[in-house]
Amino acid sequence: MAGMHVGASTPFAVDPSNPLAAVAAPYRAPQPPQPTRIEVDEATVQQARTGARKQGLFIAGAAAVVALVIGYGVGKVAASSEGRTKSREDATQLAADVGEAKNKLQQMAEKLEAGRSALVKDRQFPSTLAKELGGINVDFDGGKLAGVRFSAFPQDVTAQLLEFVTSVQSLKDRKQALLGLLTKLEKPLNEQFKAPPGQVVIDKVVVIDKDPANNNSAILAQLTAPITLSQGSTTLPGEFNFTNPLTDSPSKLGKYTGGDVSRSPAAIYVVPKSFEKVCRSELSTQAAQLGAQLQNAIRDIKGDKSGPSEIVIDSKPGLIERADQLMAGLTTKVQR
DSSP: OTTOOOOTTSOOOOOTTSTTHHHHSOOOOOOOOOOOOOOOOHHHHHHHHHHHHHHHHHHHHHHHHHHHHHHHHHHHHHHHHHHHHHHHHHHHHHHHHHHHHHHHHHHHHHHHHHHHHHHHTSOOOOTTHHHHHHTOOOOOSGGGGTTOOOTTOOHHHHHHHHHHHHHHHHHHHHHHHHHHHHHHHHHHHHHHTTSOTTOEEEEEEEEEEEOTTSOEEEEEEEEEEEEEEOTTOOOOOSEEEEEETTTTEEEEEEBOOSSOTTTSOEEEEOOHHHHHHHSOOHHHHHHHHHHHHHHHHHHHHHOOOOOTTOOOTTOOOOHHHHHHHHHHIIIIISOO
């Protein structure tokens, strides 16, 4: 075209108002967007850092608490399991100890029954009983409970165990009293039992006389020497030698056969059984006490054994029966 010079290096110029300008305009690669700069002051940054730190500490603390709770729970379960295992082992050992105590109780009951039978039925002093009882030790006191874990023990078994310990100790106290009584009464009772059954020993008389006011009176006096009568015999001496209790002087009077005692004072013998019923001697009282103590000890061990016609109020099982109950509880009721 005239008047237009086209050069290789000259860009093609188009009038911007020309509709073809957009097409004819040279291509330019799009420029990347410039980064937007956000201004934040230092206070805002510090606040954000503080909040993040607090949130981190909270999360860490919560995690630590959870870990602690879990660890405590696991430790507690382990400790509880260990304690219950120890408790069951203790129950097994206690059951064995109760069994040994029961065997000793049975031995003691046999010795007590034999001793009482000799004393009451055979009128023989049980001279070997003190030594036999001294050799029997029912070894079940409070020391058996030292270090025992009770976590697996039901409440009723624990109560039976404590009651058994207390009852065994009471029996030991009763045994000590028996040993003292046996030692004290051995000699006098042996002398008393030397007299054959049915033999009567007269040692007291009644002196019939007048008192200073001339009233008929009687004086109880002790014979200087006892008079022994065999069974069925009624032969008495013609006179009695005795000690006057009013003057403490030896005296002598003839046997009363009748007549006026105001003119002829005399003496009459006292039937021993009647005097024993009215004025029980210390020896007979202690002999009866010994028999009662033996029976009480037997009852403690074996319980009240009443016959068909007997009524026992507030009866209590003996230690042997309670030992069986306790062993059953320790072996079957302790939680497995």
